[in-house]
Amino acid sequence: MFRNAQIYRLPSPWAVTHQELEPHLSPQSFTAPSSIELKAQGWVAPRDSGMLVHAVNRQFLLQLTTEKKLLPSSVINQVTKVRAAELEEQQGFPPGRKQTKELKDQVTDELLPRAFSTQSRTWVWIDPVNGWLVVDAGTPGKAEEVLKLLFKAIPKFPLETLRTVMSPGAAMTDWLASDEAPAGFTVDQDTELRSTGEGKATVRYVRHALEADDMRQRIESGKQCTRLALTWADKISFTLTENLSIKKITLLDVFKEESMPTVRDENERFDGNFTLFTGEFAKLLASLVDALGGRIKKAA
Structure with missing residues (x-):
């Protein structure tokens, strides 16, 4: 099921049920990014039940979806450069730093609705019986994106970094x-x-x-x-x-x-x-x- 594991500790046992966890995650349900957003993240149901927390034998499974718009900076810079040249011809002098930034923001807003999107999904396993939380992420940085949402969603979330006597x-x-x-x-x-x-x-x-x-x-x-x-x-x-x-x-x-x-x-x-x-x-x-x-x- 998991290809990677970033490992964290919870109290053992952690006295939280999936019914109690569900309403905390609901406000963070996934919604596709709007036409002016580059990225959106949120929880989706891991199975067809529609529940954001899939519980089996006191084990919880979550799934985080991330959608990103593919809008390379090289494309934005290229179009901005063309617009800057046109503006220079109109006003007789090259745009300054502030005008260039405004042009770049305008170009980004225009290109975003036409940008392609990619989706990625991250599994999260919570074991409240033995006190484990495992994120299927290749790097700690990727797992941190998941943890930030959990800390924001769950009041006083008692998660700890796993530390061992020997490194x-x-x-x-x-x-x-x-x-x-x-x-x-x-x-x-x-x-x-x-x-x-x-x-x-x-x-x-x-x-x-x-x-x-x-x-x-x-x-x-x-x-x-x-x-x-x-x-x-x-x-x-x-x-x-x-x-x-x-x-x-x-x-x-x-x-x-x-x-x-x-x-x-x-x-x-x-x-x-x-x-x-x-x-x-x-x-x-x-x-x-x-x-x-x-x-x-x-x-x-």
Whole structure:
């Protein structure tokens, strides 16, 4: 279901129901951008029920839609340049900074209604039972767009950044140096090591055996692991990064065999797979936090 995971913490358990969450999100329902807007964001129903919070077995699924108008600055500048030349011919002198800005704003307003639009959707999984909030975003910055809306919508939203005793970079470096993965995990064949020196020299291994002696030599020369491909419980493969982001989530055959291929109803199949995925991924997150020395809790 999710290809990436930006991970955050909620109180465990978080005593909020999907019925209580729904009205907070409704004012932020998605509406397509107007003719003079470059971008619009809002929540849409993840399934056909029309509810903005899709709840299955006390697990919540949200979907944020973002629509952007494609209006390259090069096009705006080109048209503005033509308009400025026409204005110079009319008034006998080139437009100043203020006139040029007004021309540019006018050109933008004229071109916006004709601009093409693109839509993107971002999944958000809330686990109020185990205290997780996961955004399917490749970067923390993309996840921040989601969090800003949630903080605005939900009064006193008790979300925290996930912090662990060991930094992922230090832990991954130790795993490679010792040639020993943490309990429940295996190290795969992709990694990235970067120098801590000024040059930031980087070595990447892709589908390449990670020989222990080679890894130790790289680490002793001053490099630290910034990305590492791992598999958890022979069910889920992923890449862990130094900022505790998870990328390239892949469900393995053992996991897929536990899905519900015989269910004919699409909604029932979706809910079954969602329940299976969230149940296993919550276990993965707990195991990962343990492997990183546990969670640093916010001071009271």
